[in-house]
Amino acid sequence: MESMPLRFIHDRTKLYSWAYALALITIFYNIVEGLVSVFFGLEDETMALFGFGLDSFVEVISGVGIWHMVRRLRRNGGEDADRFERQALRITGSAFYLLTTGLAVGAGLNLYQGHKPETTFWGIIIAGVSILTMWLLIRAKVSVGTKLNSEAILADANCTRACLQLSIVLLVASVGYELTGIGGLDAGGALIIAVLAFREGREAFQKAAAGSFACACGGSCETGREER
Numbered sequence: 001m002e003s004m005p006l007r008f009i010h011d012r013t014k015l016y017s018w019a020y021a022l023a024l025i026t027i028f029y030n031i032v033e034g035l036v037s038v039f040f041g042l043e044d045e046t047m048a049l050f051g052f053g054l055d056s057f058v059e060v061i062s063g064v065g066i067w068h069m070v071r072r073l074r075r076n077g078g079e080d081a082d083r084f085e086r087q088a089l090r091i092t093g094s095a096f097y098l099l100t101t102g103l104a105v106g107a108g109l110n111l112y113q114g115h116k117p118e119t120t121f122w123g124i125i126i127a128g129v130s131i132l133t134m135w136l137l138i139r140a141k142v143s144v145g146t147k148l149n150s151e152a153i154l155a156d157a158n159c160t161r162a163c164l165q166l167s168i169v170l171l172v173a174s175v176g177y178e179l180t181g182i183g184g185l186d187a188g189g190a191l192i193i194a195v196l197a198f199r200e201g202r203e204a205f206q207k208a209a210a211g212s213f214a215c216a217c218g219g220s221c222e223t224g225r226e227e228r
Contacts, residue, residue: 003138004097011147012148013074015144015147018140019070019141019144019148019150019153020070020074020085022137022141022144023063023069023156024067025137026059026066026160027060027063027064030056030060030063031054031056031060032055033130034045034055034056034057034059034060035051035053036048036051036053036122036126037052037053037056038050038053038054038057040122040123040126041053041123043118044117044118044119044121044123045115045117045118045120046117046119046122046123046177046186047049047106047110047186047189048120048123048169048173048174048186048187048188048189048193049101049122049126049174050190051099051102051103051190051193051197052123052167052170054099054102054128055096055166055193055197056102058095058096058200061088061091062092062094062159062198062204063087064088064114065083065084065085065088066156067151068082068084068085068088069085070153072085072113073148073153077200086211087208089205089207089208090208090225091203092201092204093201093202093203093204093205094131094201096197096198096200096201097198097201099194100195100201103191103193103194104185104191104194106190107188107190107191107194107220108187108191110183110186110190111184111187111188114183115183115187116177116181116183116186117177119178120174120175120177120186121178123131123170123171123174124171124174124178126170127167127170127171127174128171130164130170131164131167131168131171133177134160134161134163134167135164137160138157141153141154141156141160141204142154142157143191159200162199163199165196166196168194169189169192169193170189172189173185173186173188173189173192174186174189176189218224
């Protein structure tokens with residue numbers, strides 16, 4: 001009988017170790033994705049890919065908060081965010097709002113000037129890799145979050161779905177331009193990315209106010225908790 005609790009503890013330790021690894025994978029992937037996307041976005045003059053890369057860097061800030069959250073969950077199991085995590089959420093929200101403004105202005109200028117990218121080939125490649133990576137991360141995070149019965153980890157999986165949506169937008173805009181040569185498709189993709197970035201920024205502030213990561217992206221967060 002004593003072996004059952006010990007096995008349960010061992011299994012939970014393994015699951016939290018896997019959640020910790022997934023958080024680190026997400027951070028490092030977004031760093032690489034951001035660097036590559038910004039480079040080719042500037043090189044090929046594609047606003048959608050450039051904005052996608054900047055979004056990846058903001059996701060790194062969010063990822064650091066998630067990484068810290070998993071470490072805390074492994075120690076004490078509390079779902080409520082601590083001071084570091086709430087501050088990370090506020091910084092993330094502010095960065096998303098800045099990104100929204102910059103992309104909206106840049107895309108608007110590109111539309112007005114009739115700008116066309118040199119090519120969106122790399123946008124197609126990067127979007128394809130990102131879609132596959134995000135899909136695998138979502139499956140892994142949902143599996144771990146379900147087994148641990150952790151709303152916070154499941155909410156992180158939902159936020160990874162938001163990254164998947166961004167990748168799909170980039171893919172559609174990039175393929176559309178390559179097929180038609182219509183420069184407005186690239187700018188339009190950047191505008192949609194700006195809208196999604198605004199949504200992510202708003203949700204980051206909602207989570208900070210609620211004091212919990214356990215709010216699904218694309219949903220609403222209760223903000224009635226007092227600041228601790």
